[in-house]
Amino acid sequence: MSGDRPWAARATLRLTLLLAAAVAALSLLAMALQYRLVEDRMTEAARATLTADLGGLAALYEQRRIIALRQAIEYRGAARNGGEMLLLLDRRGNVLAGTEAGWPPGLTASGSGFTIDPAAEFTSGGTRWLGVARELPGGFPLLVARSLAPVDDTLAALRRGMAALGLALLLAGGGVGWLAARSVMGRIGRVNDLADRVAAGDLSARLPGPRSHDEFGLLETHVHAMLDRIENLNRATHRLSDNIAHELRTPLNRLMQKLSRIEGQEEVVDDLRAEIRQSIRVFDSLLDISRAEADQGTGGGLVPVSLSDVAQEVWELYEPLAEDKGLLPHASIAPGLQVLGDRNLIAQMISNLIDNAIKYCGPGDALRLTLSEGEGRHLMQLADTGPGLPADLRAEAFERFTRAERDRDRGIKGHGLGLALVRAIAARHGAKIDLPAAEKGFVLDIAWPKLAP
């Protein structure tokens, strides 16, 4: 019950985490698109600048060839800003003018015009450059490049921002998920606690406070309505059994009183009285069964009872009867075992079982009652070596009015309510009944919940 709750909470948490992850992933995708766009635009801008540079240099070259280029590069190099790279070499590779001390390694000149294409990207001094390397007619290598550092810096900043944002999204999603899971589980937990209390028998348990106007409030209202109905039914069962008792016993009582006025036919009167007693026993059993079933799980009316004492008392009540019938009775009852129970009901149950055994067993059969302390429960076993249950009856032995054909044939009296009452009383006490397979005879195990000391 309450131990399972973290798993249930995990389900809600998982769902919210999934949602958070999906939202974060979508946001990251959008940001990645934007990143790509920024990268393209900035590279485009760098190319445009480079194209403009080349255009200027081309115009100078048109006028006075290498001389003009050299002057312009020297002039531009003096005002170096780090953002551009210009280099003009002579035929032998000596620097005529430029911002660099030498030709960057790994870069080869290609083409001889002042067009932007083909452009090359290369790395020098730790930054990326976009540049064109040309060999001007006459064997003068020329390098014109623009630094891509601003682009890279911007992109790096963008990446850092995206990473931080992604992390923040995940954290926020997780946090919101956790909060949502906690609040949902809190609300569901209230309903679960209520269900636990009702299952434990407290039919009048209700949630305190007003209902909220959401689906949880609606759920609570529905649960309350169901509980009200169950409680009413239960109360009706109790009232009905009292009314049946009254309405049926009063006329039977008149009958009994009138019988006593009949004189001279004592045998008939005794028979009729026995019949009346028998009818009362049948409907008492039925009422006891339905009452015990209705009260099942409710702790009401149960008090600490010494199971050992009750078993011993009932055993002593029946032992002489068993002996007189030629049975071999033997009881082994561990002392001091306590349960939460109704002494009379327990006595009635054990009495029913022993009475049954005596009824069905013949001379020489063994009858054994054992009560011992088990691992988590008190174990009671009633075993005899009589005819046992017919195989076809095992499944329905505890149903009302189940009687074996052979009993009718043998003329054994009974109304088929004994075991049904046994089961109902066991259920009322939270005890488990089991019919273990036996080689011979009838064996019944009852595992009683221990009374917490």
Added chain:
Amino acid sequence: MDRILIVEDDSETAEAIAREVRALGCTPVWHATLDEGVAAATEGGEFRVIVLDRMLPGGDGVEAMARIRAGGSRALILVLSALGRAAQRVEGLEKGADDYLPKPFEPEELRARLRALLRRGTIEVLDNDLLAFGDLEIRLKARTVHVRRNHVAVSPKEFELITFFARNAGQVVTRMQLLENVWNLHFDPGTNVVDVHVGRLRRKLEEAGAQAIQTARGEGYIFAPLRAN
């Protein structure tokens, strides 16, 4: 003459109770509703026993017992009700009833119960350690039984049985009374388990020479050791 108050709404039943009351030599006073009954019990003079129904016009007799006691009545209360299941009987006894008989009842049973209650009113004090009936002696503290000075070995239950008989000596004691008082069981086991126990005790006493217990046909048993001698 002793007066017995009957609070019962069914006139036929009330008449049957009244018959038993008269048979015991007492005067019946009948009221059909709870309020009248309580008023009679508290203001209508002294009653020895009150026979009280439960499902009455005006309420539950068991719930009214406190009012009857509070009104100063010292009468013993016998609840006679259709609410006769074990739990209801125990509830009635726990709430102060002196005896509880479920309906339908047999007249002999009611008579035995009333007689036991009337007796209890007179010889309540049995502080004497020794109960002697001619040759038969019961020592309460030592829990021993002797017949003609010979010890008769009885089991603890048999001792309780003979003590209960002795306290109601000369009166009919029913099986139901024995089951309730000696075994403290408030349901009808169907089988006459009690007979076997009484039979054993009876044989032991007879072997020792005391014809103390006799069967009252259709009613129960009578412990009458003096008559036997």
